[in-house]
Amino acid sequence: MHLRYDDDFVEAAAFMCASGRRHGATALQVRRFHSDRETCYAQSDVDERNAAFFKVHLAWFREWGLEHLLTGFMGEYPLLPGALKVLAFRQARGRNEEGAELYVSTGKVRNAMVALRMDRLERDAPLLRFLRHEFMHLHDMVDPAFGYSPQVHLPTHNQTQQRITRERYRLLWDITIDGRLTQAGRETMAGHGQHQAIFERAFSFWPEEKRRHVFESHWSDAQPAHLELLALAADPRDLSHAQEPLPGGSCPLCHFPTFEWVSVGGLAPDSLASIRAHFPHWTPDQGACKRCAEMYEVAGKFELPATMVV
Amino acid sequence: MSNVFNWQLGREMDFPYDAAYPDQQFAFIFNLNRCIGCQSCTMACKSTWTFSKGQEAMWWNNVETKPYGGYPHHWDVKTLDLLEKANPGGQTWSGTPKDLKAPYGEFKGKTIFEAAKTNISPEGAQKALGYLPTDEEWAAPNRYEDNPTGSEKSQRGQMSFTSGEVSAQHKTWFFYLARICNHCSYPACLAACPRNAGYKRPEDGIVLVDQERCRGYRKCMEACPYKKTFYRSTTRTSEKCIGCFPRVEGRDQASGGLPMQTRCMSACVGHIRLQGLVQLNKDGTWKEDRQNPLYYLIHVAKVALPLYPQFGTEPNGYYIPPRWVPRPYLRQMFGPGVDAAIERYSVPDRELLAVLQLFGKDQRICFRYEIKKGPKVFETQIRGRKFEMFDDTIIGYSKDGTKIVETKIEEPFHIRPDKHANSI
Ligand code: SF4
Ligand code: SF4
Ligand SMILES: [Zn+2]
Numbered sequence: 023m024h025l026r027y028d029d030d031f032v033e034a035a036a037f038m039c040a041s042g043r044r045h046g047a048t049a050l051q052v053r054r055f056h057s058d059r060e061t062c063y064a065q066s067d068v069d070e071r072n073a074a075f076f077k078v079h080l081a082w083f084r085e086w087g088l089e090h091l092l093t094g095f096m097g098e099y100p101l102l103p104g105a106l107k108v109l110a111f112r113q114a115r116g117r118n119e120e121g122a123e124l125y126v127s128t129g130k131v132r133n134a135m136v137a138l139r140m141d142r143l144e145r146d147a148p149l150l151r152f153l154r155h156e157f158m159h160l161h162d163m164v165d166p167a168f169g170y171s172p173q174v175h176l177p178t179h180n181q182t183q184q185r186i187t188r189e190r191y192r193l194l195w196d197i198t199i200d201g202r203l204t205q206a207g208r209e210t211m212a213g214h215g216q217h218q219a220i221f222e223r224a225f226s227f228w229p230e231e232k233r234r235h236v237f238e239s240h241w242s243d244a245q246p247a248h249l250e251l252l253a254l255a256a257d258p259r260d261l262s263h264a265q266e267p268l269p270g271g272s273c274p275l276c277h278f279p280t281f282e283w284v285s286v287g288g289l290a291p292d293s294l295a296s297i298r299a300h301f302p303h304w305t306p307d308q309g310a311c312k313r314c315a316e317m318y319e320v321a322g323k324f325e326l327p328a329t330m331v332v
Numbered sequence: 333m334s335n336v337f338n339w340q341l342g343r344e345m346d347f348p349y350d351a352a353y354p355d356q357q358f359a360f361i362f363n364l365n366r367c368i369g370c371q372s373c374t375m376a377c378k379s380t381w382t383f384s385k386g387q388e389a390m391w392w393n394n395v396e397t398k399p400y401g402g403y404p405h406h407w408d409v410k411t412l413d414l415l416e417k418a419n420p421g422g423q424t425w426s427g428t429p430k431d432l433k434a435p436y437g438e439f440k441g442k443t444i445f446e447a448a449k450t451n452i453s454p455e456g457a458q459k460a461l462g463y464l465p466t467d468e469e470w471a472a473p474n475r476y477e478d479n480p481t482g483s484e485k486s487q488r489g490q491m492s493f494t495s496g497e498v499s500a501q502h503k504t505w506f507f508y509l510a511r512i513c514n515h516c517s518y519p520a521c522l523a524a525c526p527r528n529a530g531y532k533r534p535e536d537g538i539v540l541v542d543q544e545r546c547r548g549y550r551k552c553m554e555a556c557p558y559k560k561t562f563y564r565s566t567t568r569t570s571e572k573c574i575g576c577f578p579r580v581e582g583r584d585q586a587s588g589g590l591p592m593q594t595r596c597m598s599a600c601v602g603h604i605r606l607q608g609l610v611q612l613n614k615d616g617t618w619k620e621d622r623q624n625p626l627y628y629l630i631h632v633a634k635v636a637l638p639l640y641p642q643f644g645t646e647p648n649g650y651y652i653p654p655r656w657v658p659r660p661y662l663r664q665m666f667g668p669g670v671d672a673a674i675e676r677y678s679v680p681d682r683e684l685l686a687v688l689q690l691f692g693k694d695q696r697i698c699f700r701y702e703i704k705k706g707p708k709v710f711e712t713q714i715r716g717r718k719f720e721m722f723d724d725t726i727i728g729y730s731k732d733g734t735k736i737v738e739t740k741i742e743e744p745f746h747i748r749p750d751k752h753a754n755s756i
């Protein structure tokens with residue numbers, strides 16, 4: 023596994039040390055750092071100058087112990103060094119940009135990129151909490167036992183459902199990660215209580231006892247698996263196994279969740295024909311929501327494309 | 333360290349260099365009661381000076397929403413914090429105001445230069461107390477500024493906005509704070525530079541960074557309490573507001589050789605800005621120049637106040653404070669002159685009302701004004717005080733006596749001749 027850094031990442035990190043925002047640099051070191059940098063300005067070729075700066079910044083990045091800080095605990099993630107060709111670090115310009123990403127090329131070469139905000143480098147403990155969490159994501163992603171796949175939704179889902187599923191999935195995954203880290207005696211990004219509160223909000227439709235049980239079983243799950251997390255995230259109400267339309271299930275026509283199912287038997291033949299024209303595989307036992315029923319009723323009357331009626 | 337006289341603080345203070353004052357000083361006034369946060373000034377500056385590669389996160393002019401906003405993020409809170417830590421409970425004012433030499437009384441606390449001795453960075457004591465913002469803090473101006481209550485600290489996605497419902501009803505206030513480099517009389521950026529790359533032009537006091545000398549130490553960025561020098565990633569040097577010096581020198585073709593206000597001043601949609609050049613005495617105090625609009629507003633009417641004078645750089649940017657903002661907040665930001673300034677601005681006298689008409693009227697710099705008296709047109713009570721309005725005419729002149737503005741208090745009334753079909 024090769025380590026790579028973005029130019030501006032090492033530069034900003036070195037300046038964190040030189041300015042004292044991160045402790046540990048001595049006055050003499052800072053003077054040498056600046057005089058090393060000064061020589062680079064003499065390079066007139068832009069590419070050569072950038073390369074020279076990178077060399078100086080990286081040398082001081084190492085001298086000030088940042089490389090060791092970022093990767094010194096890699097031994098806790100035994101699969102990563104063998105699985106990744108490159109582990110790269112870059113600056114994140116905001117919280118939403120932060121995190122670890124795995125990139126798999128066509129030749130199945132796996133590279134990872136960790137993005138972090140520079141102020142994380144100010145103090146060791148919060149930085150390590152962040153890194154351990156993100157490395158665990160990566161470790162899971164390359165672990166065959168976890169069985170990760172980037173497709174975090176069901177094929178039948180619409181965009182909204184996909185987004186909600188992804189959010190629930192990440193939430194569940196984060197619980198198992200911080201649960202395992204806690205088990206291993208590490209400090210975590212969020213504790214048991216914080217995770218539980220978020221979980222309770224996201225799965226508030228479950229009875230309390232079920233919530234507690236599912237949360238605890240994930241918090242203490244030593245070997246979580248992608249497919250299990252996905253199944254729970256994608257269909258927490260277990261609606262896909264229901265034989266008939268259930269309150270809150272999604273309408274097979276518009277895919278919006280609905281609490282207002284119509285009795286299909288009561289629909290006019292024109293409406294049924296209109297629905298079948300648009301959904302050849304639809305059968306009346308799948309049901310339809312009230313909105314769709316109304317729309318196709320009008321569409322049936324006017325012989326217009328359903329999309330024009332709105 | 334030398335001893336220099338800082339009239340905004342009403343006392344002498346430490347500064348790393350001996351005092352040296354320009355013949356005249358670039359200065360400006362922003363009337364915060366009128367800023368609408370349109371960012372026209374920001375874009376006028378950006379499209380003139382900072383549109384090139386490496387300058388993406390560089391906003392020489394920025395407009396932030398107070399109290400939550402700041403660019404770079406929390407710049408003023410962080411510096412105020414450092415000062416408070418260096419001198420707990422001691423950042424206070426007292427003493428009697430004296431014209432020109434101590435208009436706001438005396439500052440008893442520590443400036444960034446005085447507090448620096450106790451703030452040890454890796455290279456020893458700093459020249460000026462400060463901190464270096466991270467790239468992230470520079471990256472996005474106006475981040476979350478206009479959100480009523482934050483999503484910033486909460487979770488991603490649908491679990492955001494955890495505390496959105498707890499806003500304090502009817503207690504909300506905010507205002508737009510437009511900022512550029514203050515071309516300070518005692519610039520911290522200049523004081524901190526180990527290579528003497530920063531300098532103050534003797535002809536107009538504009539503070540510049542010599543790009544040939546700068547070697548990207550970022551000490552100016554650390555020291556400037558207003559965070560108005562910026563690192564350029566392509567050249568690896570610091571750049572800052574240049575006060576549009578070619579315009580100020582009268583080299584813009586449109587000015588016909590007369591000194592001209594900067595781009596941001598001229599572009600201001602809200603007419604909140606007035607920039608000029610003021611004459612200085614040998615000790616750095618302002619030379620009496622009664623008919624200069626800046627001198628009048630700052631030293632006679634005293635409605636315009638320096639931004640965070642307690643930092644000690646003697647900034648040359650002045651602000652008419654917004655009337656509706658809680659006074660403790662304003663006193664912290666503009667010093668003890670706030671109450672009197674708002675009082676005078678809220679019920680302006682005849683001269684003040686006239687001089688306020690000069691804001692945004694012409695791009696050229698006004699060096700002198702004259703008022704021609706007109707009839708009384710209106711009278712009322714404002715919070716128990718009598719307010720009279722006269723339809724006076726104010727005339728502004730450029731450096732060489734050329735008339736550049738002539739305007740009345742009352743809006744002119746134009747009657748369209750009835751030869752047009754749509755005249756009524
Ligand atoms: S505002 Fe900052 S950059 Fe501008 S002159 Fe003052 S110290 Fe220097
Ligand atoms: S152009 Fe004027 S009104 Fe608009 S944001 Fe700038 S200072 Fe405010
Ligand atoms: Zn996570």
Ligand SMILES: [Zn+2]
Pocket residue numbers: 273274275276277278310311312313314315
């Ligand atoms: Zn439907």
